Every structure is written in C-alpha cells, then in structure tokens.
Amino acid sequence: MKVKVLCRNPDDYVRETTKDLHRVPRNYDPTLHPFEVPREYTRALNATKLERVFAKPFVGSLDGHRDGISCLSKHAKSLSTVISGACDGEIKVWNLPKRECLRTVQAHEGFVRGICSRFCGSSFFTVGDDKTIKQWNMEAPGYGVREEPMNTILGKTVFTGIDHHQRQCTFATCGQTVDIWDEQRSTPILSFSWGVESFSSIRYNPVETELLASCASDRSIVLYDTRESAPLRKVIMQMRSNTICWNPMEAYYFTSANEDYNLYTYDMRNLDAPLTVHMDHVSAVLDVDYSPTGREFVSASFDKTVRIFPKDNGHSREVYHTKRMQHVISVRWSADNKYIMSGSDEMNIRLWKSNASEKLGVLSYQEKAAKNYNKKLMEKFQHHPQVKRIARHRHLPRDVLKQKREQRVMKEARRRKEQNVRKHSKPGSVPIVTEKQKHVVAIVE
C-alpha cells in the first residue's frame, strides 16, 4: 500500500511572529474563483459609486481682487505661481500652495485685458484698456521701492490680448490689428490686418512657433505665419469666437470658444468643417485652455459653470459649479495636469482638481494598485446601464438644468421643422447639413 494524505505544516502558512506580514498563498486556478464576471461587475459598480462619493473637486479659492477677474496666466516655469488681472486694472501674483497673494500692482487704468509670462519666467507682460503694454519683473521690488514696470509701450489703439513667443524675444498683441513686437523696440515689427475688424484673442502655436491664431469680431478665426507678410487664411463662422487655444501635443488642432454656446475643435490643415463640435454649455463660452497632455480641455462659460471636455468627445465629462460662482471669465489648466484655475466675475479665483475624485498627496503602493484596478474595471463595465447611470450623473444648478431642457426642446423643434420642410419639398432640394457643417460660413484664403 502506498498512501499520501494531504497534510499541511502550519509553519508554512502562518506567520512566525505577530510583527510579520500574514502569509497569503495564492492559487490562480479559475475553478477556485467562481463568479468571476459578476464579482468584477460588483466591484466596478462599487468603484463607480465610490468615485462619485469622493468627487470633491473644489480645492480652495483665492480672494483679494476688488473687481471681476478678467484674465489669468500661468507662470512659464513655476507651478506654484499664477498671475491674475482684474477689471479695475489691478494685477495680483499668487502663491498657490499657500493660497496667498504675493504682490499687488495697480497696472492699468480700466481693464487688464491680457497677461502673458515670458518663456523664461523672469518677467511678464500685461495689456490694458489704457492702450499700453507693460513689462513687469517677476521678482517683487525691495521693501519701500515703488512698483514700476520694466518697460512701457504706448500704443495707438486698445489692446485686447497678448501672447509671448515660445523661444524668442517677440510677442504678439491683438486689438484692431494683430501686431508682432520685439521686446527691444517700441514699434511693432509686423502688423497684420484683414479688412476692418477687431480681434479678441491671440495665441502662438506651441510647437510650430511661428504660427499664430486669433479670433476676430467679424466671426472669423484667422491664422498667421510671422515669416510671411500676410495672414494665411481665415474661417468665418456663424457666431463670434471669444478665445482660442492650441492643443499642446497635437499642435495642428485648436479649439475655439464660441458665442453660440459651443466649442469647436479644428484641424488647421482642413478648415472646411470642425473636427468636433463640443456642446453642453447653455450660454456663451468665454475661455478655453488645454491640459498639458493635450487629451482634454477646460472651458469657462457665461452660464456660471466650468466644464471639462475630452478632446474628441462632443460632450463634457465633468462640470464644476458652486452656488456663489458667477460668470466665469477665464480659466487655466495647471502645468502639472492636476488643477484647474477659474477666475470669475465675483472677484474670486477658484482652484479645482482636474480629476474630481482623485486623492491628493502621495499614494502608497496598495492605493495606487487599487486605483489602477478600479479604473480598469470601470472602463471594462462602463457600458452597463447601472454603471453608466451612476458615472454620468452630475448635479446641475437649476437654471442650467432648465435651460438645458429648453434648448433640447428648441433643437428638437428645429429638427422637426426641417424634416417637415424636407418632406414637403422636391426631393434633393433641401440638403441635409450636418451639425459640423452648419456653423462654418466660409473659408477665405
């Protein structure tokens, strides 16, 4: 007789001392783990619920301005510094981790229209309603020394926006014309105009650094090359664009924030129709900024909300609002991809997490593993109705909700009317125009 009976030595399975970790022998045999799929589904459902429970995006607010915030700017090098300009001409430099104001400068008379940091982070430029461009040192002056701009340029007309070149000592302003300036000179080295118009925003392309894009008040978006003497081309839309932002990773894409409640992502190489129409706001969109990864962007709107859109999705993945936040004028995504700054009418700058349920601070190995596992599970089961319902739900202010419903009804009515017109007219005489094509009026080379 030969016999062997299972006999486990407890020494192999129980920890030696109470200070030890518990021994966890594993066996990955699928038959020992029944109900794999339903259990994973339950975990995914729990993870989705917990994600919503922990969604607390508001980090803090920076108050101190005495008028609405008109513009915001990130520091080119330092993550912790942000510069804001108000409607009374005041500029404040903030330290984000301490949430305190480092400096206050009365820079302009009237609005501060634009702020941009120099690429090296040593100084910053501001433009205002008083027709001046001022360059300021990033370092605060010593105690008792008056705040003086390093340089002041007097212009002929009002400037509405400013942006600095990525590597060279040139910057671009917009107003009645788009001007390219050398930091050393007091007159523009180049000046572009195309018809009579006024511009509202200008941005340098972050990769192809000689390219510029601007929004004009004649409902057009104009592209420039500073190596040429004339603008490249423009696309005219049905409504005016307020601001524009280039995608920092795929720099042939840009997104414009439009008055018609939508955002449009264009491919620079083909302006016939936007790549994506991002709809969700219920009022004019005032500002847009891309995340440094180029996967998402944030938009600020007159409807008192901030929304985050994936770059190729027509609808937002997240909406931020508070009871006290008024019309959001400007918004910026921090360079570490973790925070969003929004400046609004009621004189506050608010700091939000870019991922609402993310835990701040250092994560332990187990936490990281659990986070990744949950993320994967949520992705796997995202289309299940229960999971989808919970993941999609957002609380909205009553006004926004009402307006959203109203607009849905209006849209449906318009669609129905168009259908009826098509039904009662000669076949082919009423062409089907897609949502993307609808908003582009013309392209001018």
Add this chain to the structure above:
Amino acid sequence: MAEQGLLTVPHVEEKKKKRPPKRYWEETNTQQSKGGEEPTGEKEKSEEEAEQARGTAKQKQKSPRDGPKPRRRKNEPSFVSRKTDPFPGDKPIPVGKLQKYQRGEQNKVPREAGKKLKEALKSSRSLSELAQKQAARFDVLLPEDAGFLEGEDGEDTCFIAQEDIADAVDLTSGAKYFNLHLSQFGPYRLDYSKTGRHLLLGGRRGHVTCIDWQTKDLMCEVNVMETVNDVKWLHTEAMFAVAQRKWLYIYDSKGVELHCVKKFNDVLRMQFLPYHFLLATASATGFLQYLDVSIGKEIAAIPTKMGRLDVMMQNPYNAVIHLGHTNGTVSLWSPNQREPLVKMLCHRGAVRSLALDKTGTYMVTSGLDRKLKVYDIRAFKPLHSSFLPAGASCLSLSQRGLLSAATGDVVQVYQNVWGSCPVSKPYMAHRVRGQVCGLAFCPFEDVLGIGHGQGFSSMIVPGAGEPNFDALDSNPFRCARQRQEWEVKALLEKLQPELIGMDPNMLSKIDQVGFETRHREQVEALGYDPLQPEKFKPRNRMKGRSSAGSVEKRKKKVAHVDQRDVIKQSVEEKMQRQKELEEKKKECDGGQKSALDRFKK
C-alpha cells in the same frame, strides 16, 4: 518538465539513492525503467507531461516562425565560458496548462472593424495572453501535491481499512480518522465550513454541536429540544443556521440563539450560497425560499408545487439550486423566476440524492430505482448510469472529483466518475455503525465526514481535497483579524440575487437583442407602445371656438394624414403580395428548365 516528477519526493518516505541533481533540459531514460514503480499521482503527471511535450512539439512543427525563436542580436554578450544557451528564450508552457487558465474564447476581430478597434482588440488580447501565461507559470510554485492511495500488486484499494491508512500516514493525518459515538440523539446531519476548519453536527433529536475538528476543540454544544432537520454554516464560522421542527433558527458559534425566522417554516434542507450571502431553504410544504443573511430579508419565496422537498443541492458554478422530486425529476431554480429554469426527468422512481461538481459541469443523481446516473448539465444529457444493488441514499462530490455514495451503513468512494465508462469498482469503502444520514467532503482536506445513526465518523480519503488553497478566497489558517478583513471584503463584493442564472458569465457578453425585440418587450412591460405617434388632439380654444362642431372640423383637417399612411401601407402590402404571386407563377411555369438556368442567381 518531465523531470519535475522526479524532483518532487513523494510524501511517504522511501529509501532512495542520492542522485546528482538533474537539470530540466537534460534527457532522462531512467523514467521509463522506473515507470512501473511510480505511484499513480506521478504517473498521471508524467502522462500529462508527455502529452504536453507532444503538444509543444506539434507547435514547433506547425510554425517554426511563430514559436519562441532564439532572438540573436549582434551585440549580444556571449558567456565567458564561450558556451551558448542550448534553450534560449522563455521556457515553453505546456498546452494543457495554458488551457486551464483560458477564460472563454478569444474574441474575433470583425473584418469591417476600424483601425482603432483592431488595435484595441489586439492589445487587450496580448494582455490577456500574458496574464494567462503568467498564471500557468505560477503553477510550478504551488507548494502542495494531492494525496493518493495505491495498492501493492493484486491488492484492492477498496479493501484497505481506515485503521491501516491511519497507521501508515503521519500522526497528524492519522488523527483525521476518528469516530464520535453519539448514539442518543441519532442520525446526524453535518456541514463543513467553507475553509474546512469547522464542523457542524446536528442530531435529529435536537443535538447541535460545532467543533474545530482538526484540533478537536469543542466550540459549542446545545440541545435545541426540537427535531433538527438540517444544519448549515453561514458565511463564517461565527454563525450557523438550524432548520428545526417548525421554524428556522440562527445561532452564533457559542450556541446563543440569534434569530428565529418565522417566515421560514418546516424547512427540510438548506444550502448557503457564499458569494450571494443567500440561504436557500426547501420546505416540507413545497416552498423554496431565499434569505439574504447580510440584511436579513427574504428575497424570494417560490411555491414549487412539487410536494415535499427533501433533496436539494446548489451548483457552485452558477448558484442555481437543484431540487430532486418524488416523481423522478430534478428541477433547477433561481430566485428570479417562479418557474423552474430547467426540469429534467432523471429517474424512474423518486430522486434520493444529488451531487454537483465545482465546475458546474456534472451532476450525479441517485434514485429509488437504485441507479446512479451522471449528467452533463451544460447539455442536459446523461453521460452514463450504473446500477447499485442497494441504491445510494447520500451522495457527495469532492473538490477533485471523487464521488462518495452511501448505501445503508456502507460508504463507497468512486474515482473517475466522469470517465468514458460507468463506475464499477469503488476506490475506497468504509462501514459505519449505523444508517448513513449525511455525507460531506471536507474542503481542502483528504477527509470525508459521515453522519450516521450512531454518531459521526471522519474517514480519510486520499486525493479528495484540493491541495492548494487561495488565501484570499478561503484560508483555513486565517486568524480572527484576517477573517474580519475577509468578511468586510466579501460583503462589499456581495453579488445581487438578480445575477443568478444559468450562465454566470452572461454579464461580460454583448447584448445583441435587436431593436424590434427590445421594443416588443417594452410594449409588453408598459402595456402600450411608447413609440406610437400621438393621435391629433385639437387644442382647447376660448370664446366658443371649441364647440363640438369646430373641433370635428379641425380634426377633419388632419384626418387625411392618417388615412394617407393607411392607404400607403395597404398599397404596399398589395404590391408585395402581387410580386410574390408572380414569382410563384413563374416558378410553376418554368417547369421546363434549360441547362443554363443553374447559373442564374
């Protein structure tokens, strides 16, 4: 791979010559010469490996390009000894092992899929393959091997007495054969906890006791002073349920009565679904009830209308309850449906006992017609049946697929139950003192518990239990703290009773119901068609303009729209009919076919 068998020393010590350690790539001829002496466990292994080796060889033949080709780079540093690695690359994994860890079929990439989808599918497939390979490689690291029993030549294993086995094995294992003489409160039902550490005994005349059976520690012992029909552990060893004469009671491990559930009356048999936290009970009144033990709520009460229910078993693969009935049928139940999912006629007489294997593939039944039948419950087909002279009153299946059947006071254990031929000779047999009333294999141990008229016997059945447990699922060596942690985790992962169905993997499949079917279901559920266009209803107008006449007039204005739709539909139908008729006529007319007609499409 073939040498792993040689390296592992069997548990029973035999004097062996010391050999130089063999490397896995070295050829061995010793195996063949030794083949006759090797115990079965190893023989199986070697067979398996030979098959695997064949599999790998086949692979190599089939596609020399695909296999793990030695990748030589130009700048690859060679060994100082100038030797080259004879087996470069990863060690190939045997096909059989890989198959064990395969989950479902690999998804096919549809031909019309876009580039993005193709990429995503490709990457997900490669990830799952990697996981499968890693799991298969992990097999080598498993610490324990399964037990076995083999007779000398001519010796029949079923005649080996338990005492002899207990003497032959080590002291700890030998102590697993023991008898409890409890003749007073007669026939005993029993249940092992999920980890296999704790044993719960319930005597028909009210004696309930729970024991940590390995250390022989008595946890509690009470007499409930009532008939006890069945006992069952709940999710941990801290609580158990007892089906008494009238109601269902829940006690804690100290024997303190926690609940008396009066919604559950005349319960005869119970099953606990550990992942759903459901206690399923079958009663003498024909009710199948589900109790959610985490919230204490009755989930479902199903009148089966099948009479007294005293044969019950759960399918551990999909948590479906199997009930055996007096008319020879076995019915399958889920809490979501008031009719049985499946009803199958298994026996000529009443069904006496049921057992299901852990993969949910096979069901073994025994009936009053003294037959033992094995069914494949994926296809609902009988595999084979055998005749037992006395018929089996209790059945139980172990984790590794050994079947124990009790006939009167004899317990027989069979091997290879789902082989190609019906079972004929038992692997082991054991006689106890009284009529057997309850049978259960202990999880993760080579032990079969037998409850009978004169008490309880624990029998050693080598090769019954799963040798390697997964500590995150059920850990026999867990401490109180670990048990608490596990309890919280398990409660968080509690499966909803709605998810019980025949196929537990249904959730990961694509719902391919078309629009029409879904619409039909919706109409049925709502009682009306939500997509039907609304009938025109004239707006109410003031100043007498909503008089019946004017309303009718306004209705008439749009009446032609509906009428037009109706006419259009009828005309279309007519055309269709005509077309069909013509086609039929053509077919009839075209009796004389030319030879060229066959090329027509």
